[in-house]
Amino acid sequence: MKEELIAPCGMNCAICVAYFGYRMDGGRRKTACSGCRIKNKDCAFVKKQCELLSKHQIEYCFECDHFPCEQLKKLDKRYRIRFNMSSIENLENIRDNGVRKFLKQQRTRYRCPECGGTICVHTNRCYSCS
């Protein structure tokens, strides 16, 4: 897991189904996603509506005066309910403890007990062994 895979919204792209090269329905994507920050496309959830992010004036959403904004709160709520993950919590964690500590926690939290690979937050699957 790498720092460059942490999106501005607090999402860890290393645990995203698209990063593994799969879709939610179990099928394979044509290409695996390289991660929000690396792709540098307008993020589907937040960046599109945020001038600071689209102009690269902030690196993470917590640097913004409006953190957490309505857009981020919506995303956060969806992820908390569907995927047991909070972007806002992730961001506060990164802000307060640093990104390296956060990555370490993520490695532990999403580590596959069978093979040591990474469990996908969206599907709860390990694409290395199952």
Ligand SMILES: [Zn+2]
């Ligand atoms: Zn595994």
